[in-house]
Amino acid sequence: MKSRAGWGPRLATGLGWGGLALASWGLCLVVLQGLFGQQIEALQTVQLARELALNVRLTELTLERYPPDLVSELTGLDLAVRPRPPAAPAPSLAMQRQAEALQQQLCERLAHCPMVQASARGRMAWIELISPLEPVWLRVQLRSPMAWPPEPTLLGLSLVGAAVIWAGLFLLLEVERPLRGLEKALRLVGDGEDPAAVPARGAPEVQRLTHRFNAMVRRLAANRQERATMLAGIAHDLRAPITRLQFRLSLPELNADERERCANDLQALERITGQFLLFAGGNDAEEPVDLPLDQLLAEVSSSHSSELLRLDLEPVPIVVRPVALGRAVANLIDNAFTYGEPPVVLRLRQQPQHCTVEVWDQGAGMASHQWDRALQPFQRLDEARGQQGHCGLGLAIVAHVAQLHGGSLLRLHGEPPTAPGRFGIALTLPLPRNG
Structure with missing residues (x-):
């Protein structure tokens, strides 16, 4: 129904331009016959x-x-x-x-x-x-100069004149005027303003250009909003550990417990800073590399003991950005240990067109209505998590890395022994096509 409705304006536009072409041809023919x-x-x-x-x-x-x-x-x-x-x-x-x-x-x-x-x-x-x-x-x-059919020479000249008039009007109405609106909107973007969406009018090429311009403006507005939110999050999340460090450093003497707390605060600061840098796109320019994904996952999980983190990996050759993907999987494992219950299971499975990296834990996980919120940056389901160096960017970073690779992020639920855990998150990655 939608495609049929779109044919109505196109047909009306085509008939209008066709009538204009006939009128231009008749006008040119009459003028030439008079001259x-x-x-x-x-x-x-x-x-x-x-x-x-x-x-x-x-x-x-x-x-x-x-x-x-x-x-x-x-x-x-x-x-x-x-x-x-x-x-x-x-x-x-x-x-x-x-x-x-x-x-x-x-x-x-x-x-x-x-x-x-x-x-x-x-x-x-x-x-x-x-x-x-x-x-x-x-x-x-006796033949009249205005008789029909007209002279072939006049007929050819009138067709050329009509084509020139039609092309001029088409460029003026269907190309130049819509491009003038785009130029005005671009000027506003250059001045740092957010222009309203430009109506898609004119020739099909100009309409496609307008749609892409509107999408660019929406992305710029979203990036500005995201940047403002990120800066506010940095100020909020760094304030608490910095305040604690200032207080402890002002003490005349630090005992072992205070030194350990200072070290924990420094680790929280390092974690928060790393997550912000990763979310800001620090690895977007990383070149893809052809490598065995199972070996990359084994290297990422090597810092955890085999009792707490179990590996179930199939050999899968793939082209990925290894640093970004490694940090995304490390975020999933860290979230599983922080908010779930061990043992955590890291599983890799290959499908005909994609592969799936699954991270399972034995915790209750999150409700379905919380999933979309958890994927948004700076959204914490538990406000107390910020005290552990978590700033609400873990799943947002993973979702960004999945989108960077052309994949997606899924929420899983299972029940042992049919599933390796009670709650899991799956990161799907497309496999390279053969040939």
């Missing part, structure tokens, strides 16, 4: 005189032996026997001029100068023939 009417009339008179000169000569020779009715029947010429042409309304000055020009041309081509009389009825001309017995007149049709 070059006399020249065309002169050329038509010369051509008509050339054809009539031979007919007049042959007809006069034939009338010496045969009657006019028989000659008219044999030749198909319109002959009339009468002393003078029939009375008719007075011809116009243009017809009289055309008849005089025809007479002049015939006088140049014949041995004698025949009489030519114009008739306003039907744009006719009567030519007097030499006959030995009775007066005979030949009736011929």
Whole structure:
């Protein structure tokens, strides 16, 4: 239904431009006929005189032996026997001029100068023939410069003129005017403002350009909002550990417990800073590398004991950004240990067109209505998690890395022993196509 509805405006636009093309062609044809009417009339008179000169000569020779009715029947010429042409309304000055020009041309081509009389009825001309017995007149049709079909030369010139007019109007209405709106919106973007969405009008190419410009403006607005949120999150999340460090460093003497707490705060600061840098796109420019994914996952998980983290990996060759993907999987493992219950299971499975990296734990996980919120940056399901160096970027970073690789992030639920855990998160990655 939607595609059918889209055909209505397109059909109306096509009919409008088609009507404009026909109107432009008719206008050009009328203008050219008005400008070059006399020249065309002169050329038509010369051509008509050339054809009539031979007919007049042959007809006069034939009338010496045969009657006019028989000659008219044999030749198909319109002959009339009468002393003078029939009375008719007075011809116009243009017809009289055309008849005089025809007479002049015939006088140049014949041995004698025949009489030519114009008739306003039907744009006719009567030519007097030499006959030995009775007066005979030949009736011929005078062609008008405005007659149809037009002269081929005028027809071609009018088509060229109509094409120029149509192209000029098309560029003005369908290209130049929409591009002017885009230029105005670009000026606003350059001045740091957020322009409203530009209406998609004009030629299909201009409409596609407008859609892409609107998408770019939306992305820029989202990036600005995300940047503002990230800066606010940095200020919020770094304030608490920095305050604690300042307080402890102001003490005259630090005992072992205070040193351990300072070390924990420093680790929290390092973790928060690393997550912010990763979320800010620090590895977006990393070049993809062809490597065995199972070995990369084994290296990422090597810092955990085999009792707490179990590996179930299939050999999968793939092209990935290893640093970004390694940090994303490390985030999933860290979240599983922090918010779930051990043992954690890291599983890698290969499908026909993609592979799946699954991280399972034995905890209750999160409710389905919390999943979309958990994927947003700086969203904590538990506000107390910020005290452990968590700033609400873990799953947002993983989702960003998945999108960077053309994959996705899924929420899983299971029940042992059919599943390796009670709650899991799956990171799907597309496999390279063969050939």
